[in-house]
Amino acid sequence: MTVFDDDEFWLTLGLLLVVPVAVWSVLVVVACLRYAGWWRLGLLVPAFVAVTVALAGFSVPGRIGWLMTRSDMNQAAAACDALESRRSVGGYNSETIGLYKFHHVESEPDKECEFYFSRYYPGVRSGFIYLPNGRDLVSDMDSTYIRLDDSWYYFRA
Structure with a gap:
């Protein structure tokens, strides 16, 4: 998913x-x-x-997983600062949001939020990015971004 x-x-x-x-x-x-x-x-x-x-x-499994978890992800993005502050001293706390298990969550300026999957730990390379300002992300040689809807992207580095 x-x-x-x-x-x-x-x-x-x-x-x-x-x-x-x-x-x-x-x-x-x-x-x-x-x-x-x-x-x-x-x-x-x-x-x-x-x-x-x-x-x-056509990424049908990923799209189904995203649709099933989107409302939970919207709530998590609204509470991004609180999720990041739960980080343990010197490490990270895993978060389970909907169907997904995240290694860690990072809060960025302008209420942007990054959710990193546990799947590739310790080299976390994929997850979701919430961009409430509507900024577009463009894929390059190092990273791939797939737009899920207005404010959400899937990324893989």
Whole structure:
């Protein structure tokens, strides 16, 4: 549910699809030798793979996760200073907001707020940014920004 444009997700998806495709390939060979009309059922696995890749390509899991958690994230952005102040001495406190677990939250000037996922700890590289001033973020060589709605972005560095 945290994936919008993630290379590790594609690697994991590819590895997970290897097993059904390999089993399907063996079954197609056996079925073609023994059953003439089996090819219709044989189309189910390629259809499953195509739908899975298409959904992942359009970031459907990430968008669903975002829609389910958006109201909680809006409340957390309003209380960003309080979330950042809960940081323990010399470290960070994890925060769970909706479906997401964040390594830490940082408050920026102009009521901007950055939420960093726990997923890549200790090299936290992705999360959400709340920009209430409507400023646009542009992706560059080091960072990718995906606009979720008026004030929210997903980022990956």
